[in-house]
Amino acid sequence: MTAGDDMNRPKHATTVSETRCAPKESIAAMTPATDFRMVSADSLQALIVDVLTAYGAREVDAHVQAQNLVEADLRDQHSHGLRRLEVLVGRIRYGVLLPRAQPRQEWKTAAVLRVDGNRGFGPVVAFSAVQAILDRAATTGVALASISNANHLGMLAPYVEKMAEAGMVGIALTTSEALVHAWCGATAMVGTNPIAIAAPTGPDSEPLVLDMSTSSVSMGKILSYAQRGEPIPLGWAVGPLGQPTTNASLAARAGAISPFGGAKGYALGITVEAVVAALTGTALGRDIRGTLDETSPCNKGDLLICISPHVLGLSHLLPQIADYLEQVRASGVSGDPVRVPGDRARTCRQHRLKYGIPLHQSAWTAALAMRDQARSHRDGHCC
Numbered sequence: 001m002t003a004g005d006d007m008n009r010p011k012h013a014t015t016v017s018e019t020r021c022a023p024k025e026s027i028a029a030m031t032p033a034t035d036f037r038m039v040s041a042d043s044l045q046a047l048i049v050d051v052l053t054a055y056g057a058r059e060v061d062a063h064v065q066a067q068n069l070v071e072a073d074l075r076d077q078h079s080h081g082l083r084r085l086e087v088l089v090g091r092i093r094y095g096v097l098l099p100r101a102q103p104r105q106e107w108k109t110a111a112v113l114r115v116d117g118n119r120g121f122g123p124v125v126a127f128s129a130v131q132a133i134l135d136r137a138a139t140t141g142v143a144l145a146s147i148s149n150a151n152h153l154g155m156l157a158p159y160v161e162k163m164a165e166a167g168m169v170g171i172a173l174t175t176s177e178a179l180v181h182a183w184c185g186a187t188a189m190v191g192t193n194p195i196a197i198a199a200p201t202g203p204d205s206e207p208l209v210l211d212m213s214t215s216s217v218s219m220g221k222i223l224s225y226a227q228r229g230e231p232i233p234l235g236w237a238v239g240p241l242g243q244p245t246t247n248a249s250l251a252a253r254a255g256a257i258s259p260f261g262g263a264k265g266y267a268l269g270i271t272v273e274a275v276v277a278a279l280t281g282t283a284l285g286r287d288i289r290g291t292l293d294e295t296s297p298c299n300k301g302d303l304l305i306c307i308s309p310h311v312l313g314l315s316h317l318l319p320q321i322a323d324y325l326e327q328v329r330a331s332g333v334s335g336d337p338v339r340v341p342g343d344r345a346r347t348c349r350q351h352r353l354k355y356g357i358p359l360h361q362s363a364w365t366a367a368l369a370m371r372d373q374a375r376s377h378r379d380g381h382c383c
Helices: 041-054 059-074 082-093 122-140 157-165 219-228 248-254 263-280 315-329 343-355 361-378
Strands: 036-039 104-107 112-116 142-148 169-174 188-190 195-199 208-212 301-307 357-360
Touching: 036 041, 036 361, 041 059, 041 082, 041 357, 041 361, 059 082, 059 122, 059 157, 059 343, 059 357, 082 219, 082 361, 104 122, 112 122, 122 142, 122 157, 122 301, 142 263, 157 169, 157 195, 157 208, 169 263, 188 263, 219 248, 263 301, 357 361
Parallel strands: 112 142
Antiparallel strands: 036 357, 104 112, 142 301, 169 195, 169 301, 195 208
16 A cells, blocks of 8 residues: 555545635535545655655654645645655755754854754754754743754744744744845845744634745745646736736746735845845845755755743733634624634644645655655665
8 A cells, every 4th residue: 555545535626726725614515626636644744754764864854854844735835845845855866955964053142043954954953943942942031043054944834833832932034045026126036035923822722823925925836837737826926027927837937926015025025035144144135045946055044033921921911812813803794704824724734634635646646656766766776
């Protein structure tokens, strides 16, 4: 039995839009389709671990990296999920990702941690840093990790969620290759530069979790549309002359992603770029490489910040945030519920843990082939 064979192809589901989970939707309520199959999170995790360990990763590190990819697919962020595995393998084979590398940490002050990722897996480096600043912030109140020389972190929510689960406020900032045009510009000059923030809401409530890029969409999502030969929505990207385009291939090959929210998204994105570069000593703009390709050392930066309400003497007030969020959820028109940041991802995650993750059949077939190739590599039958 191959990974994923324990999950049957669904009898009902899914167009791309319909796989986006709504609170009351179930697999049985969706429209039939034949080009998707459901794969359990455990099967997907096992496949990714199998591939990464075959290429030299320690099993514990492979699980950390795999879980980050699986979490993205569970939360309907496929641009940061399984589709990243091929690039990770390519980076290992080209020697720009060292699968057994361990980060080097140095406390510059009582509250400032400098981390050299030694070209290791981004999630392995980042979760190690999160644990270090969590422990330190419990006494200093605030702790910051400045990370360089680490590979792509993937989606940022899990890092700040770990801080929030410990009763801390978590903030994560990172940079990427220049993929976004400046406001009124035509050339990609700014990274997608994601931001994640999590605020605890007391021991009995889920945290408020924001995870967003400063671009209108990820490049991974545009590439997914290009692979399927589908047009992208107007407003996502521009062509090489700055004209809005719905041609996904053109946007990915010669265009630029648009900032979200026009000038405000651009302003936020370029500010994140400057702050991260200043505090990590990493590259800027068009000099950044290594989060999308297979051959370039990764020279972006990552910033993690942990803040303790307890040290400030305010942790007893956190349930007030939970009460406030419930008021917001109840403020919808005609009784319709309102979502706050983190709600949709949690709903989708629970849905997919129960029913499986919808993966395009071609993506799953390619993943199985990658696993077979990895096993051949491990057994010495492949170069």
